[in-house]
Amino acid sequence: MSLSKNEIKDLRFLQSKRGREDQGLYLVEGPKLIEEAVKSGAKIQTIYSTDESFNLKGDFKLISNKELSQVSLLKTPNKAIATVLMNQPEFSKFQDKKLALVLDRINDPGNLGTILRIADWFGISQIICSPGSVEHTNPKVVQASMGAVFRVKVYQMEINEAVEQFKSQFPDGNVLVADMAGESIHESSYADHAMLIMGSESHGIDPSILDLQVNRIHIPGYGRAESLNVGVATGIICSSILR
Amino acid sequence: MSLSKNEIKDLRFLQSKRGREDQGLYLVEGPKLIEEAVKSGAKIQTIYSTDESFNLKGDFKLISNKELSQVSLLKTPNKAIATVLMNQPEFSKFQDKKLALVLDRINDPGNLGTILRIADWFGISQIICSPGSVEHTNPKVVQASMGAVFRVKVYQMEINEAVEQFKSQFPDGNVLVADMAGESIHESSYADHAMLIMGSESHGIDPSILDLQVNRIHIPGYGRAESLNVGVATGIICSSILR
Numbered sequence: 001m002s003l004s005k006n007e008i009k010d011l012r013f014l015q016s017k018r019g020r021e022d023q024g025l026y027l028v029e030g031p032k033l034i035e036e037a038v039k040s041g042a043k044i045q046t047i048y049s050t051d052e053s054f055n056l057k058g059d060f061k062l063i064s065n066k067e068l069s070q071v072s073l074l075k076t077p078n079k080a081i082a083t084v085l086m087n088q089p090e091f092s093k094f095q096d097k098k099l100a101l102v103l104d105r106i107n108d109p110g111n112l113g114t115i116l117r118i119a120d121w122f123g124i125s126q127i128i129c130s131p132g133s134v135e136h137t138n139p140k141v142v143q144a145s146m147g148a149v150f151r152v153k154v155y156q157m158e159i160n161e162a163v164e165q166f167k168s169q170f171p172d173g174n175v176l177v178a179d180m181a182g183e184s185i186h187e188s189s190y191a192d193h194a195m196l197i198m199g200s201e202s203h204g205i206d207p208s209i210l211d212l213q214v215n216r217i218h219i220p221g222y223g224r225a226e227s228l229n230v231g232v233a234t235g236i237i238c239s240s241i242l243r
Numbered sequence: 244m245s246l247s248k249n250e251i252k253d254l255r256f257l258q259s260k261r262g263r264e265d266q267g268l269y270l271v272e273g274p275k276l277i278e279e280a281v282k283s284g285a286k287i288q289t290i291y292s293t294d295e296s297f298n299l300k301g302d303f304k305l306i307s308n309k310e311l312s313q314v315s316l317l318k319t320p321n322k323a324i325a326t327v328l329m330n331q332p333e334f335s336k337f338q339d340k341k342l343a344l345v346l347d348r349i350n351d352p353g354n355l356g357t358i359l360r361i362a363d364w365f366g367i368s369q370i371i372c373s374p375g376s377v378e379h380t381n382p383k384v385v386q387a388s389m390g391a392v393f394r395v396k397v398y399q400m401e402i403n404e405a406v407e408q409f410k411s412q413f414p415d416g417n418v419l420v421a422d423m424a425g426e427s428i429h430e431s432s433y434a435d436h437a438m439l440i441m442g443s444e445s446h447g448i449d450p451s452i453l454d455l456q457v458n459r460i461h462i463p464g465y466g467r468a469e470s471l472n473v474g475v476a477t478g479i480i481c482s483s484i485l486r
């Protein structure tokens with residue numbers, strides 16, 4: 001046994017938000033994701049692996065399969081888990097001229113991970129999350145993002161503050177809110193600079209946001225479904241704005 | 244206790260593919276989904292509920308919270324679970340003139356559920372799944388589909404057979420395959436009748452499909468992500484074809 005009981009406890013503690021905040025670390029699982037983290041310049045603290053040769057960066061500890069499964073969140077633990085230093089950059093300004101992406105209380109980890117992946121696909125380098133969103137260092141977000149979490153910067157900010165900042169930076173920019181009552185994305189013409197605000201499926205958009213000067217848009221549907229998955233909706237709207 | 248040990252075993256057996264095939268039944272959980280099933284005309288066999296008043300259709304059994312949690316797949320069991328008769332309609336022809344959706348070995352239940360929801364949103368009434376796809380009666384698919392599974396018909400068919408059938412029905416139709424090497428969806432012009440084939444993220448598209456007479460299309464990306472989630476990609480391409 002190369003891990004003490006306390007080390008196992010510490011690693012498992014990182015599965016919780018409190019543990020991550022307390023220790024300033026988060027977990028990355030599996031060789032592919034850990035390699036992506038290293039490649040993207042994330043600060044690896046320790047790699048724990050069942051494979052001696054998987055000694056990429058930072059401290060290294062060889063562990064047993066049993067130990068790996070004790071600290072893993074995956075159904076099928078995969079060779080390695082790493083602790084990575086949290087790094088919360090200060091927001092200074094919007095970097096993506098064409099599209100700034102803002103999420104209002106997205107709390108499903110799979111959805112946030114999928115949206116990070118969408119941002120990464122479309123070259124969106126920053127995402128603003130309102131307070132009350134799931135943290136991007138949640139292990140399920142990290143997993144679902146397929147590595148995008150190491151490349152796209154996530155900032156926490158109140159939405160009205162983000163809108164204000166956006167308007168001062170792009171006075172002729174357009175703030176778009178996905179909303180059933182909006183106009184069709186196919187009828188909309190987009191400004192050179194757009195901010196897109198997506199709400200969660202369970203909460204929708206905070207009504208106070210609709211009081212700001214925003215344009216509501218929606219994806220026309222022809223069937224009987226009540227809504228689309230928020231990741232899917234984000235992908236469709238981003239594609240429509242950036243085409 | 245209103246459920247015998249054997250009844251609990253039978254219900255749990257329906258969580259597996261073999262159990263569903265054996266008994267010709269599948270599970271639907273939670274009041275909202277069960278209501279959707281009833282509304283859509285699915286044949287309910289029995290509703291098991293902790294709430295006496297939730298007696299919508301078919302047989303009814305009042306059960307305890309403990310019993311519900313013994314047969315539930317949800318983290319937080321929600322008032323009721325129902326058994327529904329499997330109903331595998333025979334495919335006769337493509338009903339959706341504008342877009343026929345075909346899935347090649349999609350085996351993540353969350354992804355198939357999301358795609359069913361997309362189809363339902365866009366009014367696509369049929370989906371073809373290749374052999375080797377996850378079954379639409381898998382409880383996680385049912386859950387993720389948010390009720391779409393009761394409205395969209397799912398058929399299992401070999402892809403080349405589906406392509407042949409499509410071409411005989413729509414001789415001037417266009418068979419589209421999502422593929423990294425394809426032309427941009429924004430550059431493509433679509434025929435009046437299109438078939439869209441989506442492959443899984445893990446397997447991609449079966450090479451034998453690319454040997455058929457198909458047009459490859461892809462979603463242009465400007466970032467560093469390797470791929471999009473298949474549900475997101477399906478949503479973006481459907482939206483682009485149906486706009």
